[in-house]
Amino acid sequence: MNLLPHRLSRLTALIALGSAVLCAQGTQTGNIAGTVKETGTNKPIAGARVVLTTQQGDRVTITNAQGAFRFALLIPGPVTVKATADGFIGASLNSRVLVGDTNITDFPLKPIGAAQTTVVVVASANIVDKTDAKTGQTFALENINDLPIQNRTVNNIASLAPGVSADANGLTIRGAQSTQVLYLVDGADVADPVTGGFTAQLNEDMLSDVQVLSGGISAEYGRFTGGVVNTVTRSGTNEFSGVLRFSVLDPAWNAYNPLGRGLSGSTTFKDAHSVQQNIVIAGPILKDRLFFVVGYRAQAPFARLTANQTTADPVFGGGQQYYLAQTDDRKDIKLDWQINTDHRVFWQYNKTQIDQRGRDYGFFLGGGSTSLATLSNQPNTFSYYTLGYQGQLTSNMLLTAHYGYKKEILGGPGGGGQGGKAPLMSDNQTGNIFDNGFFGADGDSRPIQNGSISLLNYLTGAGEHELKVGIDWYQSAHAAANSQSPTNTFIYFNGFTVDPAAGGSTAISNRIFDINSPTTTWLQVWVPVFGAKTKNTIQAAYVNDKWKLNANWSFNVGLRADNFKSTNDLGTNNFNLTTVTPRLAAIWDFKGDGAWIGQLSYGEYAGQVLQGSTDGSSVVGNPAEYDYVYLGGDPLQRSSFSATPFKVVDPNRYRGSFSIDPNLKMPTMQEVSISLKHADAQNGIWSLAYSRRRWKNFVDDAVDLQTHPVDAADLIKTAIRNDHTLWRTYQSLELQFQQQITEAFNWGGSVTLSELRGNYEGGQVGTTEQLNNFGPLAGTPGASPDALSRAQLGPDGYLIADVPVRARITANYLVHLGTGKLNLGAIFAYTSGAPYNKSVPTAPVPASLAVFGSTYTEYFAPRGAFRFPDTYRMDLQVAYEVPVWRKAAFFTQLNLINFPNHQQQQTWNTTASVVGGAWRPGANYGLARTSNDYIPARTVQLSAGIKF
Structure with missing residues (x-):
């Protein structure tokens, strides 16, 4: 044979x-x-x-x-x-x-x-x-389904690629902050413009390809300093096809780490199973011409996922059982019109509604909800659509045009706390909240529009050229009042008059309200502004030439120009930045047959300043805060508090103290990489790549004192500027391979050795680098007796996303069993422990700097001087598929995440304090706090269905 x-x-x-x-x-x-x-x-x-x-x-x-x-x-x-x-x-x-x-x-x-x-x-x-310099990895649907990828989300798929890691906010690529990853789905930019994270909510069976680009990226890509995650959904074909999948989850099936069932180990799970339904159908409307795909995904029964929990503070009559109910409804439709073999038009629409009822925001913010009235509801809407044209104008010329729109609304009608017209009250002793919940019924809207048009010409002359020129346009917006509660009124009190051990209640008569004590009892009034909006716009033009000189040498030569503008809520342009970045590569095919290829590339990449930063001087998402001291009497009466606030934080008031450096530059990254690749059509492929990156032009806020303050509230002045003392560097060595061992067995994966160092963790989700928040003398030792040094405020060292060793190895064994096919898939993941700091987040600020705040994070050792443990796990899939009728086949998949149930602690309590000017670990230092301090224990995911 x-x-x-x-x-x-x-x-x-x-x-x-x-x-x-x-x-x-x-x-x-x-x-x-x-x-x-x-x-x-x-x-x-x-x-x-x-x-x-x-x-x-x-x-x-x-x-x-x-x-x-x-x-x-x-x-x-x-x-x-x-x-x-x-x-x-x-x-x-x-x-x-x-x-x-x-x-x-x-x-x-x-x-x-x-x-x-x-x-x-x-x-x-x-x-x-061999003419293209991009490096990365592409995952196709048929292979994604054969591996035990948890929940098959885009981020979890992308995390299998080399050079991909995570920081405190999300996915990172080759050492960049998570806010500097470009996320595309069907050409639409689906990032959150405020945080930079991936926000599209997809039906996993709609996926076709997930592509991760990590280096050598051509000039047509912009708006990132990390990498690109490009996702494409399925298209219709001449044959009807589809899948009906039911995925069952039940927490009672899973194993639990030492804290996974609560501190006492008594948490039980009763009838908490959920069934996720995925339906995708594709086919022709007109054969060879017009095709469709429709998809629907929901949770069942009645699209509801429930979790049995109890409210906080049980000694005061709390401990009330409640359910977090979440509805999750996702719809997709896609049309492809093949006008003829040279011209195609496509349209894709996705809409997802995820509504949460009974969310305990108090827990996330440090305390806990104490009654059903203090729980919050949050409806969320996510959608995107794309419209595109692709055509071959002549045998040597291609034209593409594309428009995408992403809609994201967090909250809205029906959202917020459930306490009616009551103020939200917060216990300073525990952080627990009473009488009402967080946020109101106004929504937070974060839409994005993006469009592009490009022309590709195949030319000859001194070799062969693929010359591409194009323009693209991007605009994000943010409209949010950000009501802090249904009444926008908070009252802080100082604990209770009764001994909890002796009983008592949460009645207002038992709460302690200290007179004339703004540190223990005060009224906080929030004043949101409705209808305000900010916008960020990027316009870019690029040219990129893939030049094949001869059978051995090829070059990539590209240049990109980006112009960034930001418009505040008053319609004023407060940012206007332009940058030009080159992309260059030389590729050497050793023998001219595509088997051995060496590559050297240099590129500069311009990121963007997110809405989270540009909104800083606007009222969008920034309600004014007015604090009033308690004078005595009924705390529910406004007259019981002072008429004049003792603290004011009002964006409208500090607009005059906010400035932007006219010489501000866009944040950029420079990368040099060298790689060697080998392709063997009989067995497999492998590559070895070294990359070195340096970031510059970090955009940060610089806090200073005005020379001539108008009044006490205007003492502080903030300037947005590039801080050239901030730095971040990354280097890595990536081994990537894939090999077919036998007809039944293949394996592959990647191993990344890397180092990420610097003094800047910030990711442009707001300009908050501590080093610049204590006046012009901050970080200058000896400037005054109380000056804070750079070592105290922002030391150099290893950053949180530093991962010295990261390995992701995959394997598949496919055999025929009876009339069907049995697949065994596995993923082995090894990750070096993350660095952590010897620091105290609540160190007291010296008296001379008290105007800037009362506490700061003080470092007592170089950044990232300590490490959490390394972790590893093995995930397993057992799947069987058997034909039932014509093209239809029944399938079942069992995914066991961490199937050996190897329970490892990955983080722990690092709480410490300053005693006599020295660092002192807390009583629980080094101990686990919650189940999240461990890697997930064995988790069972079972699915079955019909595909055709």
């Missing part, structure tokens, strides 16, 4: 799972290209007929004088390529188009002998586009 066809078919699946692909422009399509030559002589065969069979129909082309052919703008998915020529034995190959990738396929054809007839054989595949 000839195993070559089977090996190559399996190899294309390998490529889809984890090849070190050199990716083309980040559209939502891929390409197939190659040459047809005579076996032995390598003479090009001009006029050969090449037929590409796709799921949307056939495409045909004729090779040119050099025997070359190309199929561009292909929808990701399986394809068959067949080459024929008069007098030669034809050849065909099964492959898969990957998003953003060009598969290079060479067809050596043998002449037909006197005794031979034309037959079809299997050609070879080089699988690497």
Whole structure:
């Protein structure tokens, strides 16, 4: 039996799972290209007929004088390529188009002998586009489903790629902050413009490809200093297909770490199971022309997930049982219109409604809800749509145009605390809240629009060129009043008059209200502004040339110009920044056959200043705060508090004390990388890459004293500027591989060795770097007897996302069992422990700096001088699929996350205090606080359904 066809078919699946692909422009399509030559002589065969069979129909082309052919703008998915020529034995190959990738396929054809007839054989595949400098990893749906990826979310899929880690806020790529990752879904920018995180809520069975780009990224990409996560959803085909999946979760099936069932280990789970329904159907409306995909995802029964909890402060009559109910409803529709083989129009729409009822915000903010009235509701709406055109204008010219709109609204009608017109009261002793909950019924809107148009020309002259020019446009907005409670009124009190051990109640008569004590008893009135909006806009133009000089040398030459503007709630442009960044690479194919490739690249990348920072001087999301001291009497009466506030934080008042440096520059990153890649069409691929990055132009707030203060409230002045004393550097060595061992078994993965150092953790979610918050003398030792040094405020060292060793190894064993197929999939994950600091977050500020605040975080050792333990885990999938009728097959999957149940502590309590000017660990230092201080114990995820 000839195993070559089977090996190559399996190899294309390998490529889809984890090849070190050199990716083309980040559209939502891929390409197939190659040459047809005579076996032995390598003479090009001009006029050969090449037929590409796709799921949307056939495409045909004729090779040119050099025997070359190309199929561009292909929808990701399986394809068959067949080459024929008069007098030669034809050849065909099964492959898969990957998003953003060009598969290079060479067809050596043998002449037909006197005794031979034309037959079809299997050609070879080089699988690497040696003209493109991008590095990263692409994951395809069929491979995602064969691995035990927890919940199959985009972030969890992307975390399998080399160089990907996490900081306190989310996913990071090659040492950048989580706010500097570009997230695209079907071309729409789906990041949160305030925090930078991934916000699209997807039906996991709608996914087609998830592409992670980490380095050597062309000039057409902008708005990031980390990397790109580009996700494409499924498209319809000429054959009806789909999936009906039911996924069952039940906490009673899982194992639990020492604190997973509460501090006493008494938490039980009764009827807490949930069933997630995923439905996706795709097919033709008009064969070869018009295609559709529809999807629906929900939780059941009645789209509801419940968790049995109790309210806080049980000694005062709390401990009341309640349910956190969450509805999760997701809808998708996608249309593809193949006008003809050269022109395509597509439209995609996704809408998700996730509503939470009974959320304990008090717990997240340090205390806890004490009654049902103090629980908050939060309705959330997420949606996006895209509209695009892709066309081949001539044999050498491609045009693409795209528009995306993402809508995100957090909260809204029906949201907020449930205490009616009552003020929210907070106990200073415990942090528990009474009488009402947090936030109101106004929503927080964070939409994004983005559009692009590009023209790609294939040119010849001093080699071959893929010259691409384009423009893109991005605009984010933020509209939020940010009501702090339904009444926008808080009253803080100083504990209770009765001994909790002796009983008592939470009645107002038992609460302690100290007269004329603004540190223990006060009224806080919030004044939100409704209808205000801010906008950030980026306009960019770029040119990028993929230049193939000859069989051995290729170059990428790109240049990008970005202009960033921000408009505040008054319509004033308060940021206007322009930067130009180059992208350069040289690629050397050692033998000219695509087997061994070396690469050297240099690139600069300009990030963006998020809405979380540009909103700092506006009223959007920043309600004014007025605090009044208690004078005596009924605390529910306004007359019981002072008429004049003792503290005012009002954005409208400090607009005059806020300034922007006219020489401000956009945050940027510079990267130099060198790599070696090897592709063997018979066995697998591997790559080794070294990368070094340096960030500069960090945008931060600098707090100072005004020379001539108007009044006491205007003593502080804030300037937004680049602080060149802040720094962040990263270097890594990444090994990536994928190999088909036998017909049944393949394995692969990555190992990343890295170092992330600096003195800046901030991620542009607000400009809050401590080093600049204590006046112009901060960080200058000896400036005054009470001056704080740089070592105290912002020492150098290892940053929180530093991971010296990170390994993600995957494996699959697929065998035929009876009439069906059994798949065993595994993921081994090893992660070095995160660094932590010897610090005290509540160290007292010296008297001379008290105007800037009362406490600060003081460091007593270099940053990241201590480490949490290394962790590792093994996840396992057992899946079986059996045909039931025609194309329909029944499948079941059992995913066991951390299936050996190896319970490891990954973090612990680092609480400390300052005693006599020295650092002193707290009583619980080094101990686990909650179940989150351990890696997840064994978690069971079971799904079953029908696919066709």
